[in-house]
Amino acid sequence: MLLNGQPSRTLWPAAAQDAVTVLDQRALPHRIESVVLHTVDDAVHAIAEMVVRGAPLIGVTAAYGLALQARVDASDAALERAASQLKSTRPTAVNLAWAVDRMLAQLLQRKPMDREATAWTVAAQLADDDAAVNERLGVHGVTLLRSLAQRTPGRPLNVLTHCNAGWLATVDWGTALSPIYHAQAQGLRVHVWVDETRPRNQGASLTAFELREQGVPHTVIADNAGGHLMQRGQVDAVIVGCDRVTGCGDVANKIGTYLKALAAHDCGVPFWVAMPLSTLDRSLRDGMAEIRIEERSAREVTHLTGRTRDGTTVEVQLVPDGTQACNPAFDVTPARLVTGLITERGVVPATREGIAGLFEERRPGAH
Amino acid sequence: MLLNGQPSRTLWPAAAQDAVTVLDQRALPHRIESVVLHTVDDAVHAIAEMVVRGAPLIGVTAAYGLALQARVDASDAALERAASQLKSTRPTAVNLAWAVDRMLAQLLQRKPMDREATAWTVAAQLADDDAAVNERLGVHGVTLLRSLAQRTPGRPLNVLTHCNAGWLATVDWGTALSPIYHAQAQGLRVHVWVDETRPRNQGASLTAFELREQGVPHTVIADNAGGHLMQRGQVDAVIVGCDRVTGCGDVANKIGTYLKALAAHDCGVPFWVAMPLSTLDRSLRDGMAEIRIEERSAREVTHLTGRTRDGTTVEVQLVPDGTQACNPAFDVTPARLVTGLITERGVVPATREGIAGLFEERRPGAH
Numbered sequence: 001m002l003l004n005g006q007p008s009r010t011l012w013p014a015a016a017q018d019a020v021t022v023l024d025q026r027a028l029p030h031r032i033e034s035v036v037l038h039t040v041d042d043a044v045h046a047i048a049e050m051v052v053r054g055a056p057l058i059g060v061t062a063a064y065g066l067a068l069q070a071r072v073d074a075s076d077a078a079l080e081r082a083a084s085q086l087k088s089t090r091p092t093a094v095n096l097a098w099a100v101d102r103m104l105a106q107l108l109q110r111k112p113m114d115r116e117a118t119a120w121t122v123a124a125q126l127a128d129d130d131a132a133v134n135e136r137l138g139v140h141g142v143t144l145l146r147s148l149a150q151r152t153p154g155r156p157l158n159v160l161t162h163c164n165a166g167w168l169a170t171v172d173w174g175t176a177l178s179p180i181y182h183a184q185a186q187g188l189r190v191h192v193w194v195d196e197t198r199p200r201n202q203g204a205s206l207t208a209f210e211l212r213e214q215g216v217p218h219t220v221i222a223d224n225a226g227g228h229l230m231q232r233g234q235v236d237a238v239i240v241g242c243d244r245v246t247g248c249g250d251v252a253n254k255i256g257t258y259l260k261a262l263a264a265h266d267c268g269v270p271f272w273v274a275m276p277l278s279t280l281d282r283s284l285r286d287g288m289a290e291i292r293i294e295e296r297s298a299r300e301v302t303h304l305t306g307r308t309r310d311g312t313t314v315e316v317q318l319v320p321d322g323t324q325a326c327n328p329a330f331d332v333t334p335a336r337l338v339t340g341l342i343t344e345r346g347v348v349p350a351t352r353e354g355i356a357g358l359f360e361e362r363r364p365g366a367h
Numbered sequence: 368m369l370l371n372g373q374p375s376r377t378l379w380p381a382a383a384q385d386a387v388t389v390l391d392q393r394a395l396p397h398r399i400e401s402v403v404l405h406t407v408d409d410a411v412h413a414i415a416e417m418v419v420r421g422a423p424l425i426g427v428t429a430a431y432g433l434a435l436q437a438r439v440d441a442s443d444a445a446l447e448r449a450a451s452q453l454k455s456t457r458p459t460a461v462n463l464a465w466a467v468d469r470m471l472a473q474l475l476q477r478k479p480m481d482r483e484a485t486a487w488t489v490a491a492q493l494a495d496d497d498a499a500v501n502e503r504l505g506v507h508g509v510t511l512l513r514s515l516a517q518r519t520p521g522r523p524l525n526v527l528t529h530c531n532a533g534w535l536a537t538v539d540w541g542t543a544l545s546p547i548y549h550a551q552a553q554g555l556r557v558h559v560w561v562d563e564t565r566p567r568n569q570g571a572s573l574t575a576f577e578l579r580e581q582g583v584p585h586t587v588i589a590d591n592a593g594g595h596l597m598q599r600g601q602v603d604a605v606i607v608g609c610d611r612v613t614g615c616g617d618v619a620n621k622i623g624t625y626l627k628a629l630a631a632h633d634c635g636v637p638f639w640v641a642m643p644l645s646t647l648d649r650s651l652r653d654g655m656a657e658i659r660i661e662e663r664s665a666r667e668v669t670h671l672t673g674r675t676r677d678g679t680t681v682e683v684q685l686v687p688d689g690t691q692a693c694n695p696a697f698d699v700t701p702a703r704l705v706t707g708l709i710t711e712r713g714v715v716p717a718t719r720e721g722i723a724g725l726f727e728e729r730r731p732g733a734h
Contacts, residue, residue, distance in 0.1 A: 029687035193693075196668065196685070198565060198589040204669075204685045212687050220692040222565040222668055223590050224623025228698035231625065231655060256591025258598065262629040288598060301563065301589055302571075304673060306683025316673025316683055318563070318571045320396035320579050325587040326560075331595035 001167040001174075001181070002213050003032065009172050010057055011127070013064060017120045018071060020064040022052050025168060029209035030307045037061075040069040040082045047089040047096070050200070054169020055243045055279055056130050059099030062086040063126045066103045067119035074115035079107055092252055092294045092330045093243035094281045099126055127171045133276045134173035136344035141179025141239065141274060142186065144340075144347060148236050148270070149188055156189035156217065158236045160226055163197045163254035164206035165241025165274060175241040175274035177210070179342065184216055192218040193235060195226060197254060199300040199327060223256050227263035238264045238271045239342070245273070245280050249335030249350030250287025255328055261337035270339040273350065277343055280355065287332040294329040301325035368534040368541075368548070369580050370399065376539050377424055378494070380431060384487045385438060387431040389419050392535060396576035397674045404428075407436040407449045414456040414463070417567070421536020422610045422646055423497050426466030429453040430493045433470045434486035441482035446474055458659045459619055459697045460610035461648045466493055494538045500643045501540035503711035508546025508606065508641060509553065511707075511714060515603050515637070516555055523556035523584065525603045527593055530564045530621035531573035532608025532641060534581075542608040542641035544577070546709065551583055559585040560602060562593060564621060566667040566694060590623050594630035605631045605638045606709070612640070612647050616702030616717030617654025622695055628704035637706040640717065644710055647722065654699040661696040668692035 001008065003023075011022045020037045026049070027033040035051050037043050043065025046052050052061045069082035083104045087097050106122050107115045149157045165176035173181065183190045192211055197203035204220050211218040221229070229235050238260055244252040251257070251273050264271035284290045302325045305315045319325070338350035348354035368375065370390075378389040387404045393416070394400040402418050404410050410432025413419050419428045436449035450471045454464050473489050474482045516524045532543035540548065550557045559578055564570035571587050578585040588596070596602050605627055611619040618624070618640050631638035651657045669686045686692070705717035715721035 030684075196565065198563065198591055201685055204690075205687075208690045209687045212690065218691070220668055220686055220690055222622065222694070224565055224621075224626065224698075225693065225695055227625045227629070228622060228660070228695050229693075231698070254591075255589065255595060258594040259591065259626040259630060262594070262633055263626060266629055293595070301587055304671065304683070304685075306671060306685050308681055308683055314675055314681065314683060316671070316675055316681060317397075318568055318671075318673050319587055320572075320576045323571075323575045323579065323587055324585070326592065326596075327589070328592055328595050331591075331598070 001172060001210065010052065010168055011061060011064070011171065013120065013124060020068070022046060022061060023168070024051050025053055025206060026051055029205045030313055037064070037068065040065045040085065043068060044085050044089055047086070053202070054164065055093035055095040055241065056134070056170040056175065056276060058090060058093060059095035059278065060123070060127045060130055060171055062096050063099045063103045063123040066100065066107070067123045070107065070116040070119040074107070074112045076108060079104060090294060091292045095278045098278045102126070130170055131172035133344040134170050134175055134178050137175055137274050137276065137342050138173060138178030138182035140347050141272070141342045142182035142188070144272065144342070145179055145183050145188060145190065145237070152236060156191040158191050158193060158234055160193040160195065160229070160235045160238045160260065161207060162195040162203065162240045162257050162260055164202040166207055166210045168206045168210050169241060175276060176239040178274065179239060180216060181214060184214065190216065192216060193226065193229060194218050194220045195223050195256070195260070196220055197256065198223055201304070226260050230263045230267040230269050235269050238269060240273055242273050242275050242279050243330055244291055245275050245341070246284040246287045246290070247282040247355055248285055248352050249338055249341065249355060251333045251338060251350070252287060252291045252293070252330050253333065255331050258331040258333045261333040265337045271337060272340050272342055273338055274342045277345070277358065282355070287334070291332055293331070296327045296329045298325035298327055301327050368539060368577065377419065377535055378428060378431070378538065380487065380491060387435070389413060389428065390535070391418050392420055392573060393418055396572045397680055404431070404435065407432045407452065410435060411452055411456055414453070420569070421531065422460035422462040422608065423501070423537040423542065423643060425457060425460060426462035426645065427490070427494045427497055427538055429463050430466045430470045430490040433467065433474070434490045437474065437483040437486040441474070441479045443475060446471060457661060459661045462645045465645045469493070497537055498539035500711040501537050501542055501545050504542055504641050504643065504709050505540060505545030505549035507714050508639070508709045509549035509555070511639065511709070512546055512550050512555060512557065512604070519603060523558040525558050525560060525601055527560040527562065527596070527602045527605045527627065528574060529562040529570065529607045529624050529627055531569040533574055533577045535573045535577050536608060542643060543606040545641065546606060547583060548581060551581065557583065559583060560593065560596060561585050561587045562590050562623070562627070563587055564623065565590055568671070569621070593627050597630045597634040597636050602636050605636060607640055609640050609642050609646050610697055611658055612642050612708070613651040613654045613657070614649040614722055615652055615719050616705055616708065616722060618700045618705060618717070619654060619658045619660070619697050620700065622698050625698040625700045628700040632704045638704060639707050639709055640705055641709045644712070644725065649722070654701070658699055660698070663694045663696045665692035665694055668694050
């Protein structure tokens, strides 16, 4: 997608295959900066500290982390240690483990001397696959928007999204925002309600930033406002991304997603989840009982970083001294509240049958 | 309630009856400051700029605003102009119009020369009544908490609240927090989940501040987190305040309340609204259609004030330059999601019949 008017991805491997540059998402929206990862430890740090974030992007970054490891020591033990280190950074998004396990399986099949070259090839393939999958999500998702837009002639379609499941959460295109970008390319008028997404404000900082870069009309709202807008008919659809989806269609996604799903259900607004198949964890049946929810630092709630009038970036404290906070980073939206899953193979119901249909030779549930 | 360990109210008329001092709620939690109101324009400004806020407190502040007007010109025209100016500051909370109309009716009955003295007496009575009413809310509300606590022996009762409906939103005691303070006084262990309440962060700044001052255990959470905590059984009850309640029990309250009510309903958690009768607007039947929702400045969403490490208070920008925002300040929770209304006359169902029962000679619905 566009960054300063130029096509860009969120990460770029060096031609010499000795480093990977990533866009530093902590500096956005106020500064465009990048960070160069030279070692697997750099990759672990980038994921844990959310220099990169978003389920698909942390998967691809971890794959490159393994490639960086293969450069210096491609033994079974070193790769397995690096894989386990990478997987332990963030527990909720399944794409991370999915990408690392795929890489590891392919590398361990090969002789150690061939592993470095293979690692860079496979990581690059995962990155390209992510972009291609997300483009397909957009192709399928935009058909849903087109059909809704027939009911709202003469005004833009209003789509609400939570957190950032856009280009910046992936290698390219985004998941939840890919249908929006496809709509824009097709001349379908769309306006996006952007949940600011406390506590880390990925909506206010990242989604607003990337929509502005692509020229998509949007309005930032407090996370509290979405239900009210739905009650008043000002939201035509909700589209969110996801970090792990069970075989029954329960969706782990950024904290607060469940509240928006409840409001959409109460107000008769379609609630779609953009789900690359890499985010599916068919080993799980019960999202509430089985998905581990990452608990992050209380400081993300009690403090916040922004830009002062003179252009410097500062951290400010929001609460009285000594105040405790609690910071679960994800929640689980039960499948009963999800209208459908937008995947690279089509849109299916968030049910065991709908999901199983994605893996059949002919997929009756998909369109 | 306690401020720096000393009993205090949120506003204090001067003994000379020529000014009113109010606690400046914009400076909290980082600084304890007050503002002296000398004229009705000062009172209008204090309400509009949220130096004082909270439905009961803006009502009493407006009453004192009329008293300040009566000092300089107690003619019908001057009082009516001041009343209309005060009532136009904030449209959603009905207590404001209720207090101003009560004052005006009493003043216009009297001769202009008697009006000034009457005004100060009536305003003081409204302030005392507010404190007394809120104390009664606590007496009735704590019986609900006691009965819930029987089901959770051996651990504190977890109560979630949204925004600030505590002491700082009233003259004394608070509405939603009054049952908490009564529980504390009775030795019932309570822990409060404090929604930070974007965009103005009344929870993180005011509720956390006043709970700390009274020594009540509490934890601040992002507004997004409450649904997740309810899903996991970590919330035993929700208690919120209100700004206007219809005769059918629909509740206008701080933006985001509706989302918490949906989650409470979905998770089987009781959702109570602390409602002094002054917040009831029996002229309305349909909250969604009839209650006017105040739209506030976009800047409250795009910018935020906090304290830097060196102790200064600064405003920071959260979004990319040029980002639009939308800021509805209240939403309407339909009566079907409200477990009960806690009033000074008892707890009643949020139904036409329940509310009517409050005004019968014998009140079968109340306890």
